[in-house]
Amino acid sequence: METINFGIIGCGAVSEKHGQATRQVEGVRLVAAADVVEERARAFAAKYCEGPPRIYTDYRRMLEDPDVDAVIIATPSGLHARMGLDALDAGKHVLIEKPLALTSEDAGRLIEKATHVKKCLGTVHPNRYYPTSQMIYRAIREGRLGKLSHGVATVRWSRPQSYYEEAPWRKTKEMDGGVLFNQAWHALDMLFWYIGSPAVEVQGMTARRLHDVETEDVAFLTVRFQNGALGLLEATTNVYPRNLEHTISVFAETGTIVQGGTRPDTLKVWRVRDEAEQVVIAEWGETRSIQHPDAWAHGKVLMDFQQQIETTNVACEIVNDARNLIAVVEKVTGIQPGSPM
Ligand SMILES: NC(=O)c1ccc[n+]([C@@H]2O[C@H](COP(=O)([O-])OP(=O)(O)OC[C@H]3O[C@@H](n4cnc5c(N)ncnc54)[C@H](O)[C@@H]3O)[C@@H](O)[C@H]2O)c1
Numbered sequence: 001m002e003t004i005n006f007g008i009i010g011c012g013a014v015s016e017k018h019g020q021a022t023r024q025v026e027g028v029r030l031v032a033a034a035d036v037v038e039e040r041a042r043a044f045a046a047k048y049c050e051g052p053p054r055i056y057t058d059y060r061r062m063l064e065d066p067d068v069d070a071v072i073i074a075t076p077s078g079l080h081a082r083m084g085l086d087a088l089d090a091g092k093h094v095l096i097e098k099p100l101a102l103t104s105e106d107a108g109r110l111i112e113k114a115t116h117v118k119k120c121l122g123t124v125h126p127n128r129y130y131p132t133s134q135m136i137y138r139a140i141r142e143g144r145l146g147k148l149s150h151g152v153a154t155v156r157w158s159r160p161q162s163y164y165e166e167a168p169w170r171k172t173k174e175m176d177g178g179v180l181f182n183q184a185w186h187a188l189d190m191l192f193w194y195i196g197s198p199a200v201e202v203q204g205m206t207a208r209r210l211h212d213v214e215t216e217d218v219a220f221l222t223v224r225f226q227n228g229a230l231g232l233l234e235a236t237t238n239v240y241p242r243n244l245e246h247t248i249s250v251f252a253e254t255g256t257i258v259q260g261g262t263r264p265d266t267l268k269v270w271r272v273r274d275e276a277e278q279v280v281i282a283e284w285g286e287t288r289s290i291q292h293p294d295a296w297a298h299g300k301v302l303m304d305f306q307q308q309i310e311t312t313n314v315a316c317e318i319v320n321d322a323r324n325l326i327a328v329v330e331k332v333t334g335i336q337p338g339s340p341m
Pocket residue numbers: 009010011012013014015034035036037040057059074075076077079097098099124125126167182
């Protein structure tokens with residue numbers, strides 16, 4: 001197994017998790033960093049890159065570097081598609097932060113390009129790797145919950161206006177996409193992943209209520225899945241004065257599971273026929289749960305991407321799921337682009 005040399009594009013908030021993640025995974029290392037703000041690339045490289053510093057303010061120069069095998073894209077969401085296509089064209093494997101792209105057309109282009117150039121395309125969905133997420137997924141797939149009724153995802157978060165001002169791309173439709181693409185992305189993905197069936201009907205409503213931004217800050221979405229189950233999402237950044245919950249609930253014939261609350265990787269309810277709820281909650285409840293370090297799940301994402309490269313799996317399941325999810329969000333944001341303040 002040869003060591004995979006990574007470069008990173010975008011050295012802002014989430015790049016820290018990727019820096020820490022590479023330290024957790026054997027056989028990968030960071031060798032280059034790009035950011036339009038040179039100081040950020042320099043500081044990131046000093047902390048996380050191995051070998052002589054390779055620092056770029058133009059990511060395209062980094063893509064010309066033959067020692068870089070793969071890139072992580074951690075820039076504002078509206079840049080993901082363009083940068084991903086450029087990186088694939090340059091013969092690099094590409095791991096893109098969420099969301100994969102802001103239009104399903106762009107997501108499709110990325111998948112086509114990866115297939116064409118035979119380089120691997122991945123995207124970062126860390127919540128799928130939480131042990132509790134794996135437990136829920138397995139319980140559903142093994143039929144322990146019986147027939148599914150419905151799932152509900154709730155993202156009740158607080159983001160002051162200063163959050164949007166700190167990184168002004170977050171205020172824009174073109175670069176951020178709104179609460180569904182940004183804050184609700186993981187909850188939406190988990191809801192769809194758990195139910196495990198394509199959407200056949202999607203409806204929704206969005207509004208911009210409490211922030212000076214171009215996009216919605218509250219969204220409702222309902223979905224009918226092909227297997228007959230229903231799904232519901234409520235997502236907002238309008239909760240006063242702090243985060244309330246990030247919760248996914250699944251209701252089925254012989255099981256009720258509630259994941260999350262103040263910590264999305266925990267379990268609140270595990271009522272599954274013939275299974276001992278107290279035992280599960282004692283281990284995974286909000287108070288007793290083992291705390292994973294912040295970047296632990298990003299490490300799992302990276303490990304999976306490493307395996308994807310080793311097996312030349314150009315477009316993994318998550319990438320295809322992400323494209324379908326973008327199409328779902330498009331349906332909702334297309335219906336109602338947000339009301340005036
Ligand atoms: N998977 C997760 O859990 C998770 C968590 C947070 C953020 N994200 C995603 O990561 C991405 C970045 O978010 P963030 O919070 O780190 O943002 P940020 O604003 O803190 O960082 C973005 C960085 O990209 C740089 N940049 C902008 N344009 C560039 C260009 N043309 N070339 C090179 N660098 C450029 C900026 O200078 C900045 O340093 C977003 O898409 C966001 O949705 C994912």
